[in-house]
Amino acid sequence: MVAKDCDGALAEACAALREVVPSLVALVRSVPDAGSTAIGTWTVGDTAAHLSHAFRFDTDAAAGRPIPEATVTTAGMAKLNAQLLAEDAERDPALLADRIRALAREFDGVVSRAATVDWLQGVRLPPSAVACHLLEECLVHGHDIARATGRPWPIRRAHALLAIEGAAFPLIGALPPTAFVNQQKAASFRGRFDLRLRGGGRTSMVFDRGSLTLEAGCAGDADAHICADPVALMLVFIGRQGIERPLLGGKLAAWGRRPWKLARMLSAISPP
Template identity: 70%
Template sequence: MTDTLAQARAALREVVPHLVTLVRNVPDPHAISVGTWTVGDVAAHLTHVFHLDTDAIAARPLPDATVTTAGMAEANATMLARDDERNPLLLADRIAALADTFDDIASRARAATVDWLQDTRLPPAAVACHLLEECLIHGYDIARAVGRPWPIRRHHALLAIEGAVLPLIAVLPPTALVDQDRARSFQARFDLRLRGGGRVLMAFARGSLTLQTGGARDVDAHLSADPAALMLVFIGRRGIGKPLVAGKLTAWGRRPWKLARMLTAISPP
């Protein structure tokens, strides 16, 4: 845990200065970024995530939120409605200051686990990796909206997936990250191999998602994935086609077509 926390803090110290520069140079905070959110909304949301994850590690009270697509949309909308700041210069300064505060508090984290949303408990390392994931994804959202590059380094994406996404799947209810309407009849097991990282079995069964261990001989498909490409595909920022053609994702097995169905079944918050 200590090693992963140190890696996540180091990654944030690398990513946040680029994020701050990106936000500071936003030409139009009213430009649409992702969904109905403007670039200013995304930047403000990022400051809320910094507050949330800092409060978690500091053992301060957290908002009451359900970690599902609908639950987090409601919580995020409430926070954005209470915070009308959309000035890129001020939000950039806020992100920089909050990042320093987070790093200071994380450097003194000693608890094995801390309270997080929906009565879950996570290692401080997972909280730091969650913050890293949010910076990577929303940095991508802002950069795409303003026509700027936003390269995501493999080891940063790997930390976000192995250090945050997989631990969250493990502790949340198995229905939390699955679209119940689209996945009600979906059953499949996938052997996910993260390039530069480890392997995990993902099992979908009628509206639930669990992680499993053991042999991968009876899976429907194997997926070898570049972590950055996988993260953007899973979160719905890219389709699966181009990463497959580019070799960023490689699939094989008895039923590789089920991977496309999996992407419709997943419902990230």
């Protein structure tokens, strides 16, 4: 599948990266203890190293250089990430901050010259989707590091919207429909959800017994309608926060014929 790009989408994504990366570099450099726990089994140092691997990976892909092989599922990417972390012993925050800064500059220089990017599993992506993927990595793992170290990490709505509509949606469309779904939990699940992102567009998410596909616009026969702040939705989808706080705080609202299916959907979705 070949996705089309436009100069405006890429320019917006690169501008967002230029805004976020300096804050990310400063955050990593300020880490007092690289061995403290960040997320799951990863330390803060592991998380910063992983961020540098993401920049290296997407920069090489944008430049047309060889990239590692992996299956884009939760398990497949976990295996690749573990391998890359095992092969890279660097965990010093200052050195990793310098590495991320240098790789971000390299990415900014090569991505504008790419027409399309050959990514994992033979997927071809527009350069803007690759830039938005890196932005999503920065936002999410910056959040992990900040939470672990007690530092602020504000995420702009426009940036979260780029991460969802500019990276997650194109990847869901380009990869096999099973890539973003927990096969065990979604084997018998069927549901259609009308997702409205505040400040963004409207998309139908269709779950069908282990697969997830997207359709543009409104689903008239939706089981539930969801109106969500992009930052809250991004953090919920990737498991960084539960659904209760966004619901109570007005960041997320759900209604429709079968709104209870939202809980099942959240257990079924599994971003790589």
